[in-house]
Amino acid sequence: MKVSDIKKVACVGSGVIGYSFAVSFALKKLEVSLYDINQEALDLAKMRVHTSLELLIKNNIISEQEREEIENRIHYTTSMEEAVTGALFIQESGPEHYDVKHEIVKEIEEYADKDAIIASSTSGLLITEIAKVAKYPERFIGGHPYNPPHLIPLIEITKGEKTTEENVQLAKEFYISVGKEPVVLQKEALGFICNRLQMALYREVCELVMRGVCTIEDADKAVTFGPGIRWGIMGPSLVFQLGGGEGGVDGLMNHLHDSITLWLNDMADWKEFPPEFAKIARDGVEEAMKNRPREIGNDDVSLAAYRDDMLVAILKLHNKL
Ligand SMILES: NC(=O)c1ccc[n+]([C@@H]2O[C@H](COP(=O)([O-])OP(=O)(O)OC[C@H]3O[C@@H](n4cnc5c(N)ncnc54)[C@H](O)[C@@H]3O)[C@@H](O)[C@H]2O)c1
Incomplete structure (x- = not known):
């Protein structure tokens, strides 16, 4: 066939x-x-x-x-x-x-x-x-x-x-x-590629919020207006290739190695979300919704409509629509 x-x-x-x-x-x-x-x-x-x-x-x-x-x-x-x-x-x-x-x-x-x-x-x-x-x-x-x-x-x-x-x-x-x-996928892996990546990030959101470093709203804002914008254009390795300047991604990994090791040692490595986090996340989302103007979505329906409009705009830029 x-x-x-x-x-x-x-x-x-x-x-x-x-x-x-x-x-x-x-x-x-x-x-x-x-x-x-x-x-x-x-x-x-x-x-x-x-x-x-x-x-x-x-x-x-x-x-x-x-x-x-x-x-x-x-x-x-x-x-x-x-x-x-x-x-x-x-x-x-x-x-x-x-x-x-x-x-x-x-x-x-x-x-x-x-x-x-x-x-x-x-x-x-x-x-x-x-x-x-x-x-x-x-x-x-x-x-x-x-x-x-x-x-x-x-x-x-x-x-x-x-x-x-x-x-x-x-x-x-x-x-x-x-x-x-x-x-x-060359081998079977639970959660495939992207659910693993999403949960690796969300584990750290949970860690930062539970430690009192930032709110749910600020973690979302940090991703949306920081690395998230770049990830909509290219993946993390290409982002780091540019971040490494002339040294490229390997230059960046080598240059920041000692610093990154300190962060990694301080980051979450637990294997199960703390049960109380679900409610903390929910409260954080409700607080964030209150602070959003209607045009960019401040309830589930308007948020989904905003997401889809923005997705269409990004997909057009990628020549995918
Ligand atoms: N929802 C998501 O975000 C998402 C993302 C990726 C993959 N998936 C996967 O897609 C699949 C469907 O998920 P969903 O979210 O569309 O669920 P859903 O509950 O919205 O839809 C499932 C549909 O299957 C129908 N159904 C029930 N028994 C059936 C049968 N014997 N034969 C055929 N159809 C039957 C139901 O009537 C229902 O319309 C699941 O395997 C899910 O893991 C879901």
């Missing part, structure tokens, strides 16, 4: 992630079947598709007419047979439990072409384990998105023990063809 053979994609599970993947694929002119177990879930998905496309119209990414064409490319169904028949790429975004994923795998394989790639959106379950009930485990991969997948380009591709290299490459090429930025 070649990537160009993939004309139809099935999205199995139409929740927060499934509907958004459907938008992502339909935007790239693929026919999409969006499957869920009941009509209520599909009705909600349809509404979310509409709202997401509205945002793209508001930001001049698509026209009204294109919105209609995109909506017409998404076919909603509660029939697995209808969903996966003829689909050579299947993105599974069902509930995050092995037993449910096993049921879904069996049902997909009952009707799917045996060459179809099956990618699971799982946030942390092992592909080897998900695919253990499969007839053809060699075509199972992890295709882990970040929310919302129709805006965030990253896909972390993971392999199971039986996944073939050929299918990994095919999945990678497919994701690239629909404008994603896939990264293939």
